[in-house]
Amino acid sequence: MLQRLQHLLGIEDLTREQVSFILDQAKPFQEFHRHPLKKLATLRGKTVALAFFENSTRTRISFATAAARLGADTMNLQAESSSLKKGESLLDTLWTLEAMRPDGIVIRHSSSGAPEFVAQRLGIPVVNAGDGTHEHPTQALLDALTIRDRKGKLEGLRVAILGDILHSRVARSNIHLLSKFGAQITLCGPAMWVPRELESLAPNVRRVSRIEEALDGAEVIIVLRVQTERLHEPALAAEEYILQFQLTSERLRVATPDAMVLHPGPMNRGLEIDPSVADGPQSCVLEQVTNGLAIRMALLYHLVGGAASDTAPSPGTTGKE
């Protein structure tokens, strides 16, 4: 039986069926984006709080657009302008938001676990839009949708994930999701960013040190963004990274001919990925953006609208049991 979602805090605790359900729910919204009039009334009268305690442009715009196209109103809280700058605690900020009675909250935060912290204290659905180095579940879902569309399936694919795995919430969510479908996942990056404990994160995960080995026979390649600030602690020269780990069209040749290249964006062109690959026929980055919208609409529809309104949560109750 499909367990109804109350929140989306991460991929790790979802079942394979729940993941497939969300991907299926996103299908009609993919179609919908081709319509000239891109506005529904599904969530009319509902309010979604967008609490971005950490700076974000792409994800925030994607969620805001998803909410708008569903007819919901949004309340925006951004790191730059928020009272956090004035030293307000997360808890106080939450009570303030809750007092304005939103019907759901999308949260991005630099602290791992912050969305769970919020879900335990607010009685409304919480969507994790990226927490620290923990998870970025909507990214993994939109990646899965993109992969499923092109490959026709998720089961048993050979996937390479390249870059700073240790500090990547995108990598963690992708590993959890794809592993549930029996993917063979190969991780590759500078060794200090690919600790051996990653192999116990989920089944069928292995590490290799050479990028050619990681790409050999790969059907899906997920290139992570190099957080340039990380290159300096500890110091690693950008040239060294480019030489050893950049995805170039030459290196891409050892992958399967129709291997897909995904990148969560924003890209450092010429650092983790060569422009010829980023703009090449195997690149899926723009599909990822469009699918992000569909996934986020499906989630908001499912969590904030639909059956969730039958049991309107009362203030003070915990949404997570």
Add this chain to the structure above:
Amino acid sequence: MLLIKNGRVLDPSSNTDASLDILVDGSRISKIGASLSTSNAELFDASGMIVAPGFIDLHCHLREPGQELSETIETGTRAAARGGFTAVCTMPNTQPVNDNASVTRGIVERAASAGAVRVWPIGAASVGSKGEALAEIAAMKDAGIVAVSDDGKPVATARLMRQVMDYCRALNLPVIDHCEDPSLFAGGVMREGPRSLRLGLKGIPSQSESICVGRDVEVAMLTSARLHIAHMSTRASLEYVRLAKKQGLSVTCEVTPHHFTLIDEDVRYDSHYKMNPPLASREDRAALIEGLADGSVDAIATDHAPHHPSSKDVEFDRAPFGITGFETALALGLSELVHAGKISLKRLVELFTTGPARVLGIERKIAADEPADLTIFSPDHAWTFRAADSPSKSRNTPFDGRAFRGAPMATIVAGRIVYRR
């Protein structure tokens, strides 16, 4: 006068384990024997209970002076009394830091007027615990400190440690070190391993601790001073301590109840699981329990570290390190060690009494003319710990709501019952 009847007297110092009565006159023990009776004494029936020398906690934070929102000497010692402790050693990381005799005297005076149990201050090793100049250690000793430590952080460098140890050897004071290598610690919030990776929380490798323990043992070899390793949490650290003991050095160590009870796999996004040193691996916990059993570990110490709820109820990585510990220490020792068949009841009593006393260079025993500091506990009393009932000002414990078998029943300090269940 107070007559404690029908108890099982368990005193590791004299290897006593017998059903005996104890007569207390004023602040001292006056008589020990079978079937004592007297007409004018208050009677305490200790049937089914253990009567032990008063428990000593080598490591706590009473937060006074300066952080009274989290704890005071009064509230902290009341919690200590409920935990069966008759004396607690309070760490110097207050505001101001206890690095000079006037702060020490302030703590001693406050404890004399408001403390429920004895408070033995620990002085800072360096001025402001900043790791630069030596603190006024001799003057603090005259004012009442029982050891020195820069707890909260390690003694900064091997060179400073050498000076502190040389100086303290002459004063016959133990040097207590909070062992961590700051460059490896590097802003971590839990033990590095599969769990930290899964939670996306910055990990602290176990070597952060053991590197520093290794350094300290080396400096102890150089100086022959008394070294005590605080809240030791890893197998590798224990190996260094064993090596030192084998070589005849005065090196001792303590383990906290949370480190022999919980492991890194227990960590959740709940700051009540955030402490320093962090909860260690399953293998490390097994090694610590082995050390508690075989005598390599000298004492159980709580590292009672109260933090006001408003500071703990935040994102995990933003919360301060530390949990409260007085009231659950004995019960965890009984549940996790004795009832689990890892150590004997006598060994547990040692770890709370003669063990810590030896670290401080004092005696702890039940004998005529000795101070009447006694801990009376039931090894079987069933109860549930409720943090809300604690006299402590703080509630930061992962053990709230935990059911226990075994509890302190009475705490007697200088002949006075300061806590009775």
